[in-house]
Amino acid sequence: MLLFDILYVVFLLALVVLMFNIMILVHELGHYWAALWRGLVVERFGIWFGKPILRTHINGVEFVIGCIPAGGYVQLPQMAPMEAIEGKSDMTREELPPVKPLDKIIVAFAGPLFSFLLAVVFALIVWVVGRPVPEADSTTVIGFVPKYSPSAVAQPAPANKDVAPGLRPGDKILSIDGKPVEKWSGIGKSVHWQVVSSQNDTIRIEVQRPGVEKPLAFDVVPFREPKAFYQRRSLRQIIVGAQYTVVVAEPIPGSPAAAVLKSGDRILEINGVPVHNQQQVAKFLQDQHKGYWGLDAFTPVHDVMDRVIPNPERAVVLTVDRPDPATLHTESPRYERLTLPAIIPVAPKKPGGMNVLLGYSELTEFRLRHDTPWDQIGNSVYAMYSTFAALLSPRGDIGLQHLSGPAGIINTYYILLSGEYGWRMVLWFSVLINVNLAIMNLLPFPVLDGGHITLALLEAARAPISIQVLEVVQLGCVMLIMGFMMYVTFFDVQDFGSGGGKRRKPPEIQF
Incomplete structure (x- = not known):
């Protein structure tokens, strides 16, 4: 059994690596094919960074696999300098033919476009096969309130002063801090998200109580779990469980x-x-x-x-x-x-x-939900918007340390694949990741595709930035991004081992 378990874990890890690199490959293929179409010089197509461990040449282009398993690139010496990531070019800029700003914009935009199209493909598949949704995630009705929970002693709002304190099982949560909720977990209009992203010291919970005609409002002082300095900062909790069978x-x-x-x-x-x-x-x-x-x-x-x-x-x-x-x-x-x-x-x-x-x-228990592709894409965009809004909130708990890098994404894929419905959940999660990859790369930040588009627009407006300045800016941004990746990876690796493992019949919790 031990050998089987080891082989099974290796198999899962291989699937995770394959899935992660498919997304990288498709994104870079967008840049590669667009560069060939627009007549740009392509020196190298790389999957992963660092010193190459495998390489070959096809039609004058070097294809390599690096030793650092994170990301990919297409080396285009006519674009903004990227030597910190891609390595030094074999050609000087003086030897290269000029490229129109429009061609640079098309090449830079093609990567995010291909990521978005891959998200659409995954969304179409999920629409057909369905996404497993636990019963508890499809409700906003409270099923359990522990005695130690702050919700058990939640004070009624002034308009409900005659109501006894405390949320109860059977209460249906309608809104949190005035924002309507439609589900229990996930990012967006969910009970969990509206609690953790709240900016208030006291959270206003509006519920519909069985047998009571009008909604009731309660004020809950959220709980924060004490954490060590090296762990992710804990987020607000109201400590209630969803109702389910x-x-x-x-x-x-x-x-x-x-x-x-x-x-x-x-x-x-x-x-x-x-x-x-x-x-x-x-x-x-x-x-x-x-x-x-x-x-x-x-x-x-x-x-x-x-x-x-x-x-x-x-x-x-x-x-x-x-x-x-x-x-x-x-x-x-x-x-x-x-x-x-x-x-x-x-x-x-x-x-x-x-x-x-x-x-x-x-x-x-799960039920299969067949969300349309546009609903899945729309929910992914809304999830990103909600995350950025929470990050920028001056009084919120959510910070950069709560984001995930490649290590966190890989760990999530591993956990999802470990369940009975793993491949369905992976396809659904890949919609979110590819939409995220497309939008994040369009941000006007040097090194990212959006940065290349911004530089091309400046060039078209006859306000180009000198190559010497670009090299310094690009190197600084590469160091900043690598530092951020190391920062979130420090927290991501602490989550390893929190789920996954041997495939089980359905996901179970034993009592």
């Missing part, structure tokens, strides 16, 4: 639940209390079994059963919807409502240090 992936063999629960059971109630979130189940067990510490679900039950005792005084009765096996994997599965026999949890004979064990793993 708790579904059993499979009972753990030998556990108290093994004889009662079945795969696919939807847990609706625990001892008559409606269940809206798996954290609620864990908290219920913790409250019911004070003085007991149980067994972690990852501990093999047969290894510890001789060291545990049943706790019949705290029996758990579950109400579930059990699927008909014949219709389980159809679009409209049928369910039977059942009140199951009591489950008697087990706990160690002596207090030990983990949670009381029922013995099942939780299944994260």
Whole structure:
């Protein structure tokens, strides 16, 4: 098994590297083909930077693979000097024919254009095959509010002064700081994003409470998790969980639940209390079994059963919807409502240090959403706009350290590929990355494609910058960008190992 696991990780890493380099290749092909079309001299086509480890010549162009796995380039000596990245040209500028500013603009614009077209291709595929969306991400209804959460003691706004403090399970969040929300997570109009990007010391949450005609507003003082100086600064949290259906992936063999629960059971109630979130189940067990510490679900039950005792005084009765096996994997599965026999949890004979064990793993349910290509592109652009707005906010928590460089993107690809729906999620994520790559490269910053376009426009306006000045500016900007990449990579590598690994049936969390 160890050899298989190693080979599987190597396979995933190879797929990640392949996907990352496809995006680089397509972007650089845009520059390359546009340069050939407009008659520019092409000296070198490089994937990755640094000293070449592989090279070949085709039709007078040197094709190389560098030793630093980040980015790519097409060496065009008639464009602005880029020797800090591409290396010294074999030809002097005096030996090269002149190039019109329009041709330079076309060549520079072609890279972002090809990245955008690749995003469109990926978006078309996602439109057809669908993107998996967890149930919890498609709602704004609160499913769980821990007692220690700042939301549990949220103060009602002055207009609702007769309402008791605290958000409750079942409350549907309508807006945060006056901004409407449509989903739970992600960038943009989501509960998570509007909280972390808030600029206020007290966050105004507007909710629709069941049985209450008018919306209610509450003021929450957000929590920030203490972090070490070398970690990413923590962002605002209101510590609530989304409402979703708790579904059993499979009972753990030998556990108290093994004889009662079945795969696919939807847990609706625990001892008559409606269940809206798996954290609620864990908290219920913790409250019911004070003085007991149980067994972690990852501990093999047969290894510890001789060291545990049943706790019949705290029996758990579950109400579930059990699927008909014949219709389980159809679009409209049928369910039977059942009140199951009591489950008697087990706990160690002596207090030990983990949670009381029922013995099942939780299944994260997904539905496929077929967003149109223009919706996907539009959402990606909006995500970038929201990110820049948060970065520029003088009172916000989000800073440059919360961005990701190549290492962070590669880690995200690895985590996504590790899931059952990995290839669908990778295609969807690639839409966002390619739109990001296209827009970021169009910024009028030296070294970037937008910088080349700006220089060509200055040249067309008869206000060219001298080559000597350009060389200094370009080198300075290269150093600045490399410094930024090292800065975000320092934080990115701390996230390695936070997800991914062996492919599992569906993504699970065990309790």
